[in-house]
Amino acid sequence: MSLRQPHTHVADAAPAGVPAAIPDEPTGRTSFNWPGFAAGLAVVLALGVGAHALTEGVPVWTKGTPFGAVAKSIEFPIYAIVLGLLGNLVLTSTGLRDRLLPGFxxxxxxxxxxxxxxxxxxxxxxxxxxxxxxxxxxxxxxxxxxxxxxxxxxxxxxxxxxxxxxxxxxxxxxxxxxxxxxxxxxxxxxxxxxxxxxxxxxxxxxxxxxxxxxxxxxxxxxxxxxxxxxxxxxxxxxxxxxxxxxxxxxxxxxxxxxxxxxxxxxxxxxxxxxxxxxxxxxxxxxxxxxxxxxxxxxxxxxxxxxxxxxxxxxxxxxxxxxxxxxxxxxxxxxxxxxxxxxxxxxxxxxxxxxxxxxxxxxxxxxxxxxxxxxxxxxxxxxxxxxxx
Incomplete structure (x- = not known):
């Protein structure tokens, strides 16, 4: 978005790239991006399942290795944030991220x-x-x-x-x-x-x-x-x-x-x-x-x-x-x-x-x-x- 655009207030519309400004629940307006919401939510759920699997599995998979002791102390927020950032990188590079924002x-x-x-x-x-x-x-x-x-x-x-x-x-x-x-x-x-x-x-x-x-x-x-x-x-x-x-x-x-x-x-x-x-x-x-x-x-x-x-x-x-x-x-x-x-x-x-x-x-x-x-x-x- 160019900064040379006319002055637009937050009250008029939510800013692109700031999903927190989107209502927690989709409104009934026809302008809501339902396909983007569904696809974005699917990405979140899939990555969430992956983060949970890593949290449970990594300590088991690395047991007996030098990393095994460290793996026990790595909690789910670390895996979740890392996977989210990696997903962000992939979606941004493919041009899909902005379309899926309503689901995040x-x-x-x-x-x-x-x-x-x-x-x-x-x-x-x-x-x-x-x-x-x-x-x-x-x-x-x-x-x-x-x-x-x-x-x-x-x-x-x-x-x-x-x-x-x-x-x-x-x-x-x-x-x-x-x-x-x-x-x-x-x-x-x-x-x-x-x-x-x-x-x-x-x-x-x-x-x-x-x-x-x-x-x-x-x-x-x-x-x-x-x-x-x-x-x-x-x-x-x-x-x-x-x-x-x-x-x-x-x-x-x-x-x-x-x-x-x-x-x-x-x-x-x-x-x-x-x-x-x-x-x-x-x-x-x-x-x-x-x-x-x-x-x-x-x-x-x-x-x-x-x-x-x-x-x-x-x-x-x-x-x-x-x-x-x-x-x-x-x-x-x-x-x-x-x-x-x-x-x-x-x-x-x-x-x-x-x-x-x-x-x-x-x-x-x-x-x-x-x-x-x-x-x-x-x-x-x-x-x-x-x-x-």
Missing amino acids: RTEFFIKTGLVLLGASINFAVIVRAAGPAIAQAVLLITFVFFFTWWVAGRLGVEDRLRALLSSAVSICGVSAAIAAAGAVKAKKEDLAYTASLVIVFALPAIFLVPWLAGLLGLSDAVTGAWIGGNIDTTAAVTAAGTLAGEQPLQIATIVKVTQNALLGVAAILLTLYFTLRVDRGSSEQRPGAAAVWQRFPKFVLGFLAASVIATIYSASVPAAVSSATVGVANDLRTWFLIFAFISIGLEFNAASIRRFGWRPVAAFGAATVANLVIGLGLSLLLFGSFVF
Whole structure:
């Protein structure tokens, strides 16, 4: 897409190459690409089955070899992301990727997986972690957002793009960028660029942050809080949490969904700022409570409901029955997360990164480093004494 095209707002259409902006469920409009959706979904499912087979098979196939000991520690997110990236390379080289984009449903898969994850977390853990999670989310989002806004401004990044960058790095990645794009009426090219930049930084963070947490000897709770508060996308947080372990994954998810819950508030504040300061004189209607609800990530409620229902159910049936039921939910969760990580790899689009030069990348990189450092301090302060 050429940057010389007329200014087109996100409200008018979803940007090419940003599948997260596509509704989680196909609409009934005749313009929806059903063949592309079906074929893309088939690719995701096929690669997902392959990732699952590698996860189960590689440790068996390499048993007794020097790689065998390493193979046991390689979790399904690694195979899924690698296969997704390889699939992306093949589809891009054959010219098929853009046609199949409607089938790469990262948001649907990850949100369904997280709702199922709620079924394996005792609600008492969520209640005890809620206070520190809210404090961390508010403090971290506030600091990182304004730091990114300041750095991007110093580097001469245009206001709308720096609003997207600031929201993405401080809140929850692509979803935050989409909400911010609608709030500030950003161009489609800005959203596509920000989404690609988020993925570029999130992919290495999936492996880097758990490794650093182990190197620093952090507790499970602090590790989870650091992962949940600092990695930009919910899918990447889940992948990193999975690599770190079940308890870090639980805390990481609680922290991240707390940040997600603040997404609607951030979008409204951005709307007010751009309406009253940047776009003064605009005749557009001021945002109200309905807009907050519209932007609120509804899967957070599903996550909490699943935890409450599972906690009540576990207290009402024998332990063996409860364990078997949670086991089924965990198996389903694994499959949905595999499909989500496959989709992450398939969605990645490096081409848009080269369009805007080095300044937005430098701002995003500086904010990411600041996010890691401040996030680690807050995680140690707020979750250092947390006990499961």
